Amino acid sequence: MRYAPFYGCMISLKYPQFEAAVRKTAPPLGMELVDLEGFTCCPDPIYFKAGDKLVWLSIAARNLCIAEEAGLDLVTMCSGCTATLSEARHLLEEDPGLKEEVNRRLAKVGKEYRGEVSVRHIVTVLRDDVGLDRVAASVTRPLENLVAAIHYGCHLLKPSKVMRVDDPNQPTILEDLVRAIGATPVQHGENLLCCGKACMSDEIPAEMTRDILDQIESVNADCMALICPTCFDEFDLGQLRLSKRFDRKFHIPILYYFQLLGLAQGLGARDVGLQFHKIKTDPVLEKLGVAAA
Amino acid sequence: MAKLNFEFRKKLDAIIDGDHHNYCYQCGACVADCPAARYSTDFNPRKIMLQALLGQEDVLIGGDSVIWLCTNCYTCYERCPQDVRPIEVIIALKNLTTEARRSPEVLDQIRGSVRETGRTVAWSALVDRRRQELGLEKIKPAPVDEIQKLLDLT
Numbered sequence: 547m548r549y550a551p552f553y554g555c556m557i558s559l560k561y562p563q564f565e566a567a568v569r570k571t572a573p574p575l576g577m578e579l580v581d582l583e584g585f586t587c588c589p590d591p592i593y594f595k596a597g598d599k600l601v602w603l604s605i606a607a608r609n610l611c612i613a614e615e616a617g618l619d620l621v622t623m624c625s626g627c628t629a630t631l632s633e634a635r636h637l638l639e640e641d642p643g644l645k646e647e648v649n650r651r652l653a654k655v656g657k658e659y660r661g662e663v664s665v666r667h668i669v670t671v672l673r674d675d676v677g678l679d680r681v682a683a684s685v686t687r688p689l690e691n692l693v694a695a696i697h698y699g700c701h702l703l704k705p706s707k708v709m710r711v712d713d714p715n716q717p718t719i720l721e722d723l724v725r726a727i728g729a730t731p732v733q734h735g736e737n738l739l740c741c742g743k744a745c746m747s748d749e750i751p752a753e754m755t756r757d758i759l760d761q762i763e764s765v766n767a768d769c770m771a772l773i774c775p776t777c778f779d780e781f782d783l784g785q786l787r788l789s790k791r792f793d794r795k796f797h798i799p800i801l802y803y804f805q806l807l808g809l810a811q812g813l814g815a816r817d818v819g820l821q822f823h824k825i826k827t828d829p830v831l832e833k834l835g836v837a838a839a
Numbered sequence: 840m841a842k843l844n845f846e847f848r849k850k851l852d853a854i855i856d857g858d859h860h861n862y863c864y865q866c867g868a869c870v871a872d873c874p875a876a877r878y879s880t881d882f883n884p885r886k887i888m889l890q891a892l893l894g895q896e897d898v899l900i901g902g903d904s905v906i907w908l909c910t911n912c913y914t915c916y917e918r919c920p921q922d923v924r925p926i927e928v929i930i931a932l933k934n935l936t937t938e939a940r941r942s943p944e945v946l947d948q949i950r951g952s953v954r955e956t957g958r959t960v961a962w963s964a965l966v967d968r969r970r971q972e973l974g975l976e977k978i979k980p981a982p983v984d985e986i987q988k989l990l991d992l993t
Binding site: 555558559565566583584585586587595596597598599600603608629652655700739740742743745746747749751753754817 | 854855856874875878879907908909910911912913914916917924930931933934937942943945946949950953957958959960961962963966969970972973974975978979981982985986988989990992
């Protein structure tokens with residue numbers, strides 16, 4: 547099981563604890579992550595794409611070429627990178643004229659896109675290649691008694707004909723992965739609501755995140771488990787903003803799935819970078835009997 | 840009676856997926872689960888598609904257009920029975936807004952960062968320290984010469 551990991555800007559440069567968690571939890575799962583040289587920003591599916599779709603597509607195709615040249619499938623850890631690279635692949639397959647135009651551009655940097663590479667969010671690799679049984683077998687410290695509220699975010703699932711990950715209306719992939727490490731996933735009323743990060747308003751995203759966090763509080767979850775660094779930003783740092791805005795305390799620990807997996811595989815809190823979180827994860831660690839970060 | 844602006848629609852058609860606005864029959868499936876529409880009475884993807892069909896350039900790509908309230912969640916793309924891909928039409932409208940130099944400043948900042956560093960998040964000494972603490976290698980520079988070529992092509 548060899549893959550080319552694509553960590554992206556948000557994870558490499560803002561939340562490297564997620565990169566560390568992925569790198570440290572992959573070997574016990576039998577995954578070999580082969581670092582390739584030359585990747586750039588995916589590029590960003592929100593603001594960069596809003597500037598010029600054709601340039602966005604060309605830069606995305608250049609990243610795909612690098613994996614193609616190495617003969618490895620791309621594995622993404624960020625839902626934004628997953629969206630850009632999966633959609634780029636889809637557009638280039640759907641429209642031969644567009645592929646020709648993009649290749650005309652790529653020729654200027656000595657590349658050609660052929661369309662031989664897959665783009666996969668790493669959670670699908672865990673489910674489909676590694677298998678839930680092997681994920682469970684890698685666990686040395688089951689996260690018993692931990693109740694995790696799942697936050698899917700948008701770009702892992704939609705558009706489903708492009709992403710091909712799970713049923714976008716009733717997904718189970720993250721619940722299954724949380725169960726595999728001994729924790730209990732809990733459903734709540736807003737588990738499929740967007741985090742709102744891309745909406746250019748102060749008010750709307752604040753109300754959206756507040757409503758999601760209120761739901762999580764109402765089902766007595768110990769933490770939120772997610773798989774997207776942009777959603778993480780909105781909920782971790784975001785809770786500090788929310789506490790000010792609504793004049794009440796928001797304090798739900800937010801963990802990236804691979805940090806939870808790391809704890810379950812016996813890693814310490816600092817190994818997966820929990821000391822860098824704005825919202826303290828101590829209540830989660832206490833419940834698991836792990837020393838604080 | 841509204842006058843159609845075909846010239847604007849042609850410009851929209853020329854952008855990736857912008858032409859999909861032509862398939863819209865105004866059913867409103869895109870509105871039901873739209874989070875921006877749920878939280879704001881100003882934002883309505885069905886209405887934006889109608890304005891695109893009418894070619895209402897000033898409303899859609901003016902400096903205060905509601906298109907920037909879109910959360911980019913792709914639920915409308917998922918729900919649309921006509922493959923209109925409203926979100927993609929909205930992004931195409933944002934491209935036209937950028938062309939008209941009326942986009943929010945953050946777009947220039949992001950494009951500038953990609954041009955200068957190949958990345959959207961700026962390098963900092965703090966991130967190198969954190970990476971070291973986590974046992975990760977330092978960030979390597981990205982091939983900005985290739986990115987600049989791709990940014991400047993027409």
